[in-house]
Amino acid sequence: MSEHHDFEAGSYVGVDRVPSQPQREERTLKQEVLGYLVGLALAAALTIVSFWAVETHEIYRPGAAVALLVLAVAQMGIHLIFFLHITTAPDNANNILALAFGVLIVCLVVFGSLWVMSHLNHAMLPMDQLMQRQS
Amino acid sequence: MSTPALRLAPHPSFARSDLAQREASGHGIGGPAPKRIIVGYGFWIFLLSDVIMFSGFFAAYAVLFKNTAGGPSAHDLFDLRNTAVETACLLASSFACGMASLAVGERNLKWTQLALLVTGLLGLAFIVLEIREFAGFIARGAGPSRSAFLSSFFTLVGCHGVHVSAGLLWLGTMIAQFYAKGFRQDIRHRFLCFSLFWHALDIIWVAIFSLVYLVGTLPPELLP
Numbered sequence: 001m002s003e004h005h006d007f008e009a010g011s012y013v014g015v016d017r018v019p020s021q022p023q024r025e026e027r028t029l030k031q032e033v034l035g036y037l038v039g040l041a042l043a044a045a046l047t048i049v050s051f052w053a054v055e056t057h058e059i060y061r062p063g064a065a066v067a068l069l070v071l072a073v074a075q076m077g078i079h080l081i082f083f084l085h086i087t088t089a090p091d092n093a094n095n096i097l098a099l100a101f102g103v104l105i106v107c108l109v110v111f112g113s114l115w116v117m118s119h120l121n122h123a124m125l126p127m128d129q130l131m132q133r134q135s
Numbered sequence: 136m137s138t139p140a141l142r143l144a145p146h147p148s149f150a151r152s153d154l155a156q157r158e159a160s161g162h163g164i165g166g167p168a169p170k171r172i173i174v175g176y177g178f179w180i181f182l183l184s185d186v187i188m189f190s191g192f193f194a195a196y197a198v199l200f201k202n203t204a205g206g207p208s209a210h211d212l213f214d215l216r217n218t219a220v221e222t223a224c225l226l227a228s229s230f231a232c233g234m235a236s237l238a239v240g241e242r243n244l245k246w247t248q249l250a251l252l253v254t255g256l257l258g259l260a261f262i263v264l265e266i267r268e269f270a271g272f273i274a275r276g277a278g279p280s281r282s283a284f285l286s287s288f289f290t291l292v293g294c295h296g297v298h299v300s301a302g303l304l305w306l307g308t309m310i311a312q313f314y315a316k317g318f319r320q321d322i323r324h325r326f327l328c329f330s331l332f333w334h335a336l337d338i339i340w341v342a343i344f345s346l347v348y349l350v351g352t353l354p355p356e357l358l359p
Contacts, residue, residue, distance in 0.1 A: 053349070064357055069350075084335070
């Protein structure tokens with residue numbers, strides 16, 4: 001690469017692969033395919049365990065719902081890492097931050113709704129008594 | 136642009152561009168991030184806002200889950216064999232989409248189109264199974280207007296189904312664009328967004344099959 005080209009301001013904007021990057025080891029196609037296969041195997045295994053957890057008595061039964069939640073979160077992590085390629089590399093820091101914020105909002109919405117609504121249910125009169133008072 | 140003075144007077148931050156570009160991470164050091172990173176980030180923000188929308192539907196479903204108004208409950212309705220096949224279709228479809236992105240990286244049109252076709256057919260199989268399931272529910276009198284539980288169920292799962300259908304249309308246009316325009320940079324960026332979308336839909340389906348279908352078929356006395 002000529003020096004002139006090097007100095008052209010903004011010339012890298014729009015270039016997919018940064019020209020000076022090959023120092024970082026490129027993954028071969030075989031490794032990439034292997035990565036997807038590992039992701040597929042882990043996701044399939046977690047799916048099978050989830051379907052098994054519904055029927056089995058190996059798991060403490062009242063804990064089955066929590067087990068399913070944990071398995072689902074684990075599988076989402078597998079998908080994020082192996083399929084969406086969320087990494088800890090510096091060029092991924094923005095994505096991670098946005099993801100963390102998204103997870104925060106999702107937890108607030110879901111658990112907040114459940115919490116508030118269960119309290120309201122407790123505080124409310126049973127429906128038949130409510131109807132009596134209104135009439 | 137032929138005057139050398141112009142070309143050799145870059146902004147100071149670009150002076151060490153060779154070293155700096157290697158470190159470019161979109162944080163102001165090392166110059167602008169590559170466009171692929173920027174496009175991916177922008178689409179990632181959209182996906183997260185989509186996930187937040189789904190979280191609202193999940194919250195509504197979780198709150199209304201027991202309000203069956205004397206109608207059929209989740210335990211009566213769901214057929215886990217159907218759910219298992221749907222899950223397998225969508226997971227395999229997601230994997231095929233990953234293979235397509237590797238084929239795009241290799242600039243191999245034949246494998247790209249083949250992998251995209253497999254992705255689309257598996258996605259279509261998922262949608263057909265879901266529509267059949269919904270039609271079965273409605274035929275049994277368990278349509279969306281039957282109870283609050285069913286309203287929230289059809290909204291949540293149907294919204295995912297609509298996303299998958301839209302993804303299928305997008306997939307069709309991607310196949311056509313690769314065919315007509317080849318591996319141009321802008322087409323590859325569109326495909327990057329599509330693959331992120333498709334994988335994200337699979338993540339949402341993981342939440343749906345675990346928390347709606349599997350938890351729903353647990354015996355009622357085991358539920359919180």
